[in-house]
Amino acid sequence: MIPDxxxxxxxxxxxxxxxxxxxxxxxxxxxxxxxxxxxxxxxxTFFVPESRAARLLSDLRDNGRVAFGFGSLSHEAYxxxxxxxxxxxxxxxxxxxxxxxxxxxxxxxxQVYPEEIARPLALGxxxxxxxxxxxxVDEVFLQTPGPGAGTRMA
Amino acid sequence: xxxxxxxxQPLREQIAQNQHTIDRLNRELARRSNEVRIIQQISxxxxxTLDLDEVLGIVLLAMERVLGFAHSMILLTDASAxxxxxxASRGYEPSGVGAEVAFGDGVIGVVASRxxxxxxxxLGASVAYLRGVRARLEAAGQMTGGGESAVLxxxxxxxxxxxxxxxxxxxxxxxxxxxxxxxxxxxxxxEILLGIVGNQAATAIDNARTYRMVESLSRLxxxxxxxLAEAIVTGGADDPLKTHRREVTxxxxxxxxxxxxxxxxxxxxVMGVLREYHAEMGKLILEHEGxxxxxxxxxxxxxxxxxxxxxxxxxxxxxxxxxxxDQVTTLIGRWRKRGHDLGLGVGIAQGYATIGAIGFEGRWDxxxxxxxxxxxxxxxxxxxxxxxxxxxxxxxxVEALVExxxxxxxxxxxxxRSIPAFNLLRLK
Amino acid sequence: xxxxxxxxxAAMQGVIPSHVVTCARDGTPNATAISQVYWVDPEHVALSHxxxxxxVRNVRxxxxxxxxxxxxxxxxxxxxxxxxxxxxxxxxxxxxxxxQIEAIASLVGLKGVFKLKSADIYRVISVTKNVAERIxxxxxxxxGGER
Numbered sequence: 038m039i040p041d042x043x044x045x046x047x048x049x050x051x052x053x054x055x056x057x058x059x060x061x062x063x064x065x066x067x068x069x070x071x072x073x074x075x076x077x078x079x080x081x082t083f084f085v086p087e088s089r090a091a092r093l094l095s096d097l098r099d100n101g102r103v104a105f106g107f108g109s110l111s112h113e114a115y116x117x118x119x120x121x122x123x124x125x126x127x128x129x130x131x132x133x134x135x136x137x138x139x140x141x142x143x144x145x146x147x148q149v150y151p152e153e154i155a156r157p158l159a160l161g162x163x164x165x166x167x168x169x170x171x172x173x174v175d176e177v178f179l180q181t182p183g184p185g186a187g188t189r190m191a
Numbered sequence: 192x193x194x195x196x197x198x199x200q201p202l203r204e205q206i207a208q209n210q211h212t213i214d215r216l217n218r219e220l221a222r223r224s225n226e227v228r229i230i231q232q233i234s235x236x237x238x239x240t241l242d243l244d245e246v247l248g249i250v251l252l253a254m255e256r257v258l259g260f261a262h263s264m265i266l267l268t269d270a271s272a273x274x275x276x277x278x279a280s281r282g283y284e285p286s287g288v289g290a291e292v293a294f295g296d297g298v299i300g301v302v303a304s305r306x307x308x309x310x311x312x313x314l315g316a317s318v319a320y321l322r323g324v325r326a327r328l329e330a331a332g333q334m335t336g337g338g339e340s341a342v343l344x345x346x347x348x349x350x351x352x353x354x355x356x357x358x359x360x361x362x363x364x365x366x367x368x369x370x371x372x373x374x375x376x377x378x379x380x381x382e383i384l385l386g387i388v389g390n391q392a393a394t395a396i397d398n399a400r401t402y403r404m405v406e407s408l409s410r411l412x413x414x415x416x417x418x419l420a421e422a423i424v425t426g427g428a429d430d431p432l433k434t435h436r437r438e439v440t441x442x443x444x445x446x447x448x449x450x451x452x453x454x455x456x457x458x459x460x461v462m463g464v465l466r467e468y469h470a471e472m473g474k475l476i477l478e479h480e481g482x483x484x485x486x487x488x489x490x491x492x493x494x495x496x497x498x499x500x501x502x503x504x505x506x507x508x509x510x511x512x513x514x515x516x517d518q519v520t521t522l523i524g525r526w527r528k529r530g531h532d533l534g535l536g537v538g539i540a541q542g543y544a545t546i547g548a549i550g551f552e553g554r555w556d557x558x559x560x561x562x563x564x565x566x567x568x569x570x571x572x573x574x575x576x577x578x579x580x581x582x583x584x585x586x587x588x589v590e591a592l593v594e595x596x597x598x599x600x601x602x603x604x605x606x607x608r609s610i611p612a613f614n615l616l617r618l619k
Numbered sequence: 620x621x622x623x624x625x626x627x628x629a630a631m632q633g634v635i636p637s638h639v640v641t642c643a644r645d646g647t648p649n650a651t652a653i654s655q656v657y658w659v660d661p662e663h664v665a666l667s668h669x670x671x672x673x674x675v676r677n678v679r680x681x682x683x684x685x686x687x688x689x690x691x692x693x694x695x696x697x698x699x700x701x702x703x704x705x706x707x708x709x710x711x712x713x714x715x716x717x718x719q720i721e722a723i724a725s726l727v728g729l730k731g732v733f734k735l736k737s738a739d740i741y742r743v744i745s746v747t748k749n750v751a752e753r754i755x756x757x758x759x760x761x762x763g764g765e766r
Contacts, residue, residue, distance in 0.1 A: 054650050054687070056640035056649060058642040062681050062683065063685075064648055065640060066639075106650040106651050106652065111323060112320055112323040116651065118647060149316070154635070183327030183331075184333055211626065296725045297722055300722070301722040307714070309719065311719060312633070316654065318723060321724060321729055324729070324733060325728065328729075334732070340726055341726055374634045375629065375691065375692075
């Protein structure tokens with residue numbers, strides 16, 4: 038389902054965001070601090086800070102719809118849309134994952150931002166406690182700005 | 192992070208907000224008193240001089256010392272009013288003076304074309320984003336409409352820019368720019384302060400520029416027709432005083448019998464004759480748009496095709512020479528009645544000359560040097576009163592226009608071979 | 620309706636991309652990053668519309684959206700609930716955005732190619748500030764093992 042290149046960009050470093058909506062179709066945004074593509078190439082787990090998870094989880098329990106956007110620092114971007122499966126607290130293994138991810142991220146930020154932005158910005162990308170949210174991917178879209186943005190890829 | 196003081200949290204937040212507001216207002220107040228001081232300081236200095244370089248220097252110094260902007264520049268519109276040229280800068284190495292910016296290119300060019308102030312604080316991010324879009328368009332084969340990336344003067348790694356159009360009434364004089372390598376370096380208050388300085392600067396720069404033009408104009412009018420002088424000053428023609436080579440048609444003329452006349456007649460009479468002669472000749476030179484390079488009493492050298500290029504330099508030269516001969520004939524009649532025996536001799540040649548400023552500081556002249564000027568002078572020297580001698584080249588150029596008689600090959604001083612010459616009889 | 624505080628302006632200069640979440644009428648959310656959210660007045664913001672996309676399509680059928688912004692100096696983040704009001708294709712806001720786009724486009728050789736279609740004006744419904752949290756985590760491990 039998820040093409041190789043998309044999985045590659047998702048493994049980082051990339052900026053990520055999760056979009057959900059409530060029963061009245063009002064959108065909500067949650068910062069995402071890391072993600073994993075599962076071997077089945079059909080499910081994705083992403084991490085959100087526990088302090089920010091309330092609205093996200095409420096929306097997911099209401100309707101299960103999730104839009105997951107992410108992009109590399111060079112603006113190569115994709116969007117996964119899908120259906121909520123489950124959530125759980127993050128483990129030490131997850132945290133190790135986040136830290137490894139954050140190390141890659143600070144290096145990438147340094148390419149495009151001055152140090153006074155790069156480091157503090159990357160610092161915020163590992164949270165504990167956090168919630169791991171898993172969803173099934175139903176659609177994959179190209180989101181890179183320019184021609185073809187919005188095209189469905191899978 | 193845990194909040195056990197949930198009841199006092201909103202109150203504490205409110206206090207923090209208030210403090211934030213108070214701090215901000217204090218900063219604004221301090222800056223506003225500064226503004227008054229700035230206006231006084233700058234307006235005094237700016238209005239005390241009409242020298243353009245001084246005015247620009249004062250404005251840029253104020254940018255740094257008073258407003259704290261480390262990198263600033265002023266670009267002025269050129270005559271075409273489609274481009275700007277960097278006239279002065281501060282905080283750049285090299286200065287970049289002379290660099291051109293087309294209207295519509297970059298923040299500077301868009302401020303010029305739209306005549307509105309503009310502030311950006313994220314150049315790096317914006318440019319990187321659009322570069323990506325361009326790459327995608329190129330990959331998709333959709334880049335037919337785009338073109339070259341504009342190259343502008345300024346910091347290589349500029350992140351923030353604040354540019355102000357310098358306007359006098361609704362005429363664009365130029366653009367004032369400040370830059371920084373830090374993102375979001377400028378805010379709304381900076382816009383206000385720059386605007387105040389900019390308005391003062393616009394008028395002062397415009398006045399200084401006008402003054403400079405008027406000065407140049409009167410200087411150039413010594414050598415060129417008023418239209419030409421104006422074209423040079425407003426930038427329509429190239430700077431003629433810069434040394435260059437060009438093919439020109441050269442006309443040399445002088446009054447035969449003048450030396451004897453000047454030796455024997457009253458000085459007042461001599462001046463009177465010269466004045467009449469110069470007035471009439473001058474009128475004809477202007478009419479035919481020739482360039483008077485020099486005159487020495489009765490002798491004059493005029494050439495065509497510089498500083499303004501024309502299609503028909505030889506034809507103009509010949510028409511002017513014929514008109515001059517006719518005019519002088521009338522004058523000669525008048526002078527003869529007063530007992531003076533004078534006649535006009537003319538020599539015309541065509542060829543390459545090196546042209547530019549000759550002289551020294553305080554006394555520059557516009558001069559042309561080359562074989563062509565010598566040839567024209569020698570032909571003039573050989574001409575009998577009433578004769579207009581053309582070189583072979585000129586004669587062939589104007590063949591369809593004039594009737595000539597072949598004078599054979601003349602031996603002229605300074606020329607190894609004898610030179611064929613043709614006497615111009617009349618226009619056909 | 621809510622009003623934007625002065626301090627949010629620092630997060631509206633396009634230094635770090637903002638995020639926008641919209642929702643189609645069929646209930647499918649859309650999550651995307653944009654370069655800048657523009658200040659119009661204390662009760663309105665603008666988003667620039669260059670290419671027709673899902674965000675543009677969604678708000679025209681379901682006007683509620685969420686914009687997330689971050690201050691590049693303090694790293695405070697803002698959640699703005701906004702509601703699409705109307706699109707402008709002329710006027711001072713359009714001109715200001717258009718100027719900016721024209722200037723940057725010329726720097727990368729996209730003059731005339733990358734153009735502003737409209738300035739989409741949104742009303743501000745609510746403003747929530749998330750003060751940057753200082754996470755009591757081990758610091759970033761740099762290559763070479765330095766912290």
